[in-house]
Amino acid sequence: MNTKLFDVIHEEQSDRHVIYVKGELDLASAEQFRNIAEPLANDKTKTLVIYLKDLTYIDSTGIGIFVSLLKRRQQLQAPVLIENIPPKIQRLFDLTGVSRFFAAERETTKQKGQKANDERV
Amino acid sequence: MNTKLFDVIHEEQSDRHVIYVKGELDLASAEQFRNIAEPLANDKTKTLVIYLKDLTYIDSTGIGIFVSLLKRRQQLQAPVLIENIPPKIQRLFDLTGVSRFFAAERETTKQKGQKANDERV
Amino acid sequence: MKEFEQVVQLSIPAKAEFIDLARLSLYGVAAKMGFSYEDIEDMKVAVSEACNNAVLHAYDDETGRIDLRFEMQPDAIRIIVKDYGKSFNYEQEAKQAASLHHQSLDAAKIGGLGLFMMQALMDQVEVLTIDGTEVILTKFLNRNEGEHNHEFISSSSIQEQP
Amino acid sequence: MKEFEQVVQLSIPAKAEFIDLARLSLYGVAAKMGFSYEDIEDMKVAVSEACNNAVLHAYDDETGRIDLRFEMQPDAIRIIVKDYGKSFNYEQEAKQAASLHHQSLDAAKIGGLGLFMMQALMDQVEVLTIDGTEVILTKFLNRNEGEHNHEFISSSSIQEQP
Ligand SMILES: Nc1ncnc2c1ncn2[C@@H]1O[C@H](COP(=O)(O)OP(=O)(O)O)[C@@H](O)[C@H]1O
Ligand SMILES: Nc1ncnc2c1ncn2[C@@H]1O[C@H](COP(=O)(O)OP(=O)(O)O)[C@@H](O)[C@H]1O
Numbered sequence: 001m002n003t004k005l006f007d008v009i010h011e012e013q014s015d016r017h018v019i020y021v022k023g024e025l026d027l028a029s030a031e032q033f034r035n036i037a038e039p040l041a042n043d044k045t046k047t048l049v050i051y052l053k054d055l056t057y058i059d060s061t062g063i064g065i066f067v068s069l070l071k072r073r074q075q076l077q078a079p080v081l082i083e084n085i086p087p088k089i090q091r092l093f094d095l096t097g098v099s100r101f102f103a104a105e106r107e108t109t110k111q112k113g114q115k116a117n118d119e120r121v
Numbered sequence: 122m123n124t125k126l127f128d129v130i131h132e133e134q135s136d137r138h139v140i141y142v143k144g145e146l147d148l149a150s151a152e153q154f155r156n157i158a159e160p161l162a163n164d165k166t167k168t169l170v171i172y173l174k175d176l177t178y179i180d181s182t183g184i185g186i187f188v189s190l191l192k193r194r195q196q197l198q199a200p201v202l203i204e205n206i207p208p209k210i211q212r213l214f215d216l217t218g219v220s221r222f223f224a225a226e227r228e229t230t231k232q233k234g235q236k237a238n239d240e241r242v
Numbered sequence: 243m244k245e246f247e248q249v250v251q252l253s254i255p256a257k258a259e260f261i262d263l264a265r266l267s268l269y270g271v272a273a274k275m276g277f278s279y280e281d282i283e284d285m286k287v288a289v290s291e292a293c294n295n296a297v298l299h300a301y302d303d304e305t306g307r308i309d310l311r312f313e314m315q316p317d318a319i320r321i322i323v324k325d326y327g328k329s330f331n332y333e334q335e336a337k338q339a340a341s342l343h344h345q346s347l348d349a350a351k352i353g354g355l356g357l358f359m360m361q362a363l364m365d366q367v368e369v370l371t372i373d374g375t376e377v378i379l380t381k382f383l384n385r386n387e388g389e390h391n392h393e394f395i396s397s398s399s400i401q402e403q404p
Numbered sequence: 405m406k407e408f409e410q411v412v413q414l415s416i417p418a419k420a421e422f423i424d425l426a427r428l429s430l431y432g433v434a435a436k437m438g439f440s441y442e443d444i445e446d447m448k449v450a451v452s453e454a455c456n457n458a459v460l461h462a463y464d465d466e467t468g469r470i471d472l473r474f475e476m477q478p479d480a481i482r483i484i485v486k487d488y489g490k491s492f493n494y495e496q497e498a499k500q501a502a503s504l505h506h507q508s509l510d511a512a513k514i515g516g517l518g519l520f521m522m523q524a525l526m527d528q529v530e531v532l533t534i535d536g537t538e539v540i541l542t543k544f545l546n547r548n549e550g551e552h553n554h555e556f557i558s559s560s561s562i563q564e565q566p
Binding site: 005024026027028030057058059060061063064067068070071074075088092095096097098100101 | 258259261262265280283286287290291293294297298341342343344345347348350352355356358359362363
Binding site for chain 4: 274
C-alpha cells in the first residue's frame, strides 16, 4: 500500500518533543499517529508540541486522539502546545469544543513560565 | 453547474489569434473548445496559436478536435502553432501520431517565413 | 445538466483505508453541483463519520461493504451511507450525541462525537436501522455563494502537487 | 490491506459531465495500490475512452448508466467499464483501431482512436458484448517504480490549489 495521504514526524529537541502531523488524519491513519504520539505524551520531562500546519483533514477519530493526549498531559501536569492550526481544522476544534481544552492548557503552560510559542501560520 | 475543470480563453493580437486551453479537455468540455476554436481556425488572415501550458488532460476527443483544426488550416494554407505542450500531453500526441502533423505545420509556417515562435515551456 | 435527479453510486469495502474514496467522490459530485469549499469540507467530514461508524460498529468481520449514494437534486445533495451490519438504537444514541463544550477535560468521553458532527455539519440527518444502518445526509445548495471556488481543480492537477 | 481481492464500484449516469468522476475514483484506487504517476495518467485516459464510448455509442436516450468496477489484485488492477446499451462488433472495430502514424493529414479519419488508445495505454484490453458492452482493462503493477509519487495527495489538498 502506498497511499501517502498521511505522515507524522517526530523531532526531539532539548526541551521538547515536536510532532509534525501532515495530510489526512482519519480512521486509516489514526493508529500511526497514536503509536508515535502516545509514548511522547508520557514523557513529562519535555513539552509536547503538536504542529498542525500541514494537516489537511481531521474528523472525530483524530479529535478523539487529541482529547486523550490532552487528558494524559493534564494527568501528568505536563505542558502541551497545539500549533499552527489551519483555519478549517480550527473550525472543527471549535465546533466540537476541544479548542477550549487547548486554551486551558496554554494558560497552564504560560502560568508555568514557559516562553510563548510562535503561533504564526 | 459549476465544475470549472476546463476553460478556454481567446486573445486577439494584430497578427494572430491565441487560444489558451486550460484544465481537462474531455468529452464534457469538447464543445466549448470547438465553439471557440473553429471560427478562429477559419480566419486565414491570422496565425492561429493554441497555447497548452495549462492543459492537464486530453483524450481522443480532444485529439480529434486538434486533427480537424489542423486539417482546416491546411485546407486554408494558413499557419497554426501548438505551443507549450506539457510532457504528459505530448506523450499522447506522440502515441497517436498527431505530433507529426504539428511538425509538418511548423515546417510549412517556417517555409513561409513566419518568425520562429517561442517554444520555452 | 438536467434539473431532474442525477445519481452517483459508490461501493467500497468497509475498511478504514477505503474511506478516502468516499471523500474523493463526494468532492467530485459536490464541486460539480457548485457547493462552496467550506460546504464541501463539512460534507467530507460528515460522510466520513458515517463511514467510520460502518467500519467500527456495523461488521464483525472484514468482509462487509459500504454503499454510498449521492443524489444530486436541483437545490440539495442527499448522501446515503448504507451498511448491512448490526443495527443500533439511533434515537437513544442521538440523544447522547454531544460536543465537548460542557465537559471538563478529565471527564470528557472519548468517542460519541460522530453523530454530533454529522448533525452539526449537515442541514439534515436521518437514520434508518432496517437491515443494517442507512444514514441520510442532506445539504442544501446556497446558490449565492461559492461560485468561484473550483477553478481548474482536477484529478490530473492533484497529482502534480509536490 | 489484505492480499486478497478488493473491489470498489462506481456507477454514474452515461453523460459526458460525469466521466471525470470515473477518473477521480480510478486515481484514488490506483494511487492506493502504488501505481506510478505515469501509469495512473495512462489509465485515466483508457478508462475515459471506455466511458466516452458508452456515452457516445451505447445509448439512444439520456437515461443510461455506466458501471465501473475496480478490482485491486495483488499485482494488477482490472477495471471493468460496463454499459447496457447496444452492442457492436468488437473484432471488426479492433482491427480498424489505429493511430494516425501512417496517415496523411488530409486523409486522417477523425474518430476511431478510442480503442487504439485503450490498447496502447493498458497491458490488456478485453471486450465482451453481451447485454451491452463490457470493457475489461488490465494494468500490472511494477513494484520497482513509482513508490514516491503520491505523498500528501488528498481530496483536501486538491481544493486548496489556486
Ligand atoms: N453504522 C452503525 N452500525 C452500528 N452501530 C452504529 C452505527 N453508527 C453508530 N452506531 C452506534 O452509535 C454509537 C454512537 O456513534 P457516534 O456518535 O458516531 O460515536 P462513536 O462512533 O465514537 O461511538 C456508536 O458507538 C455505535 O454504538
Ligand atoms: N460501448 C460501446 N457501445 C456501442 N458501440 C461501441 C462501444 N464502444 C465502441 N463502439 C463502437 O466501436 C467504434 C470504435 O470505437 P473507438 O475506437 O473508441 O472510436 P470512436 O468512438 O471515435 O468511433 C465506435 O465508433 C462504435 O461504433
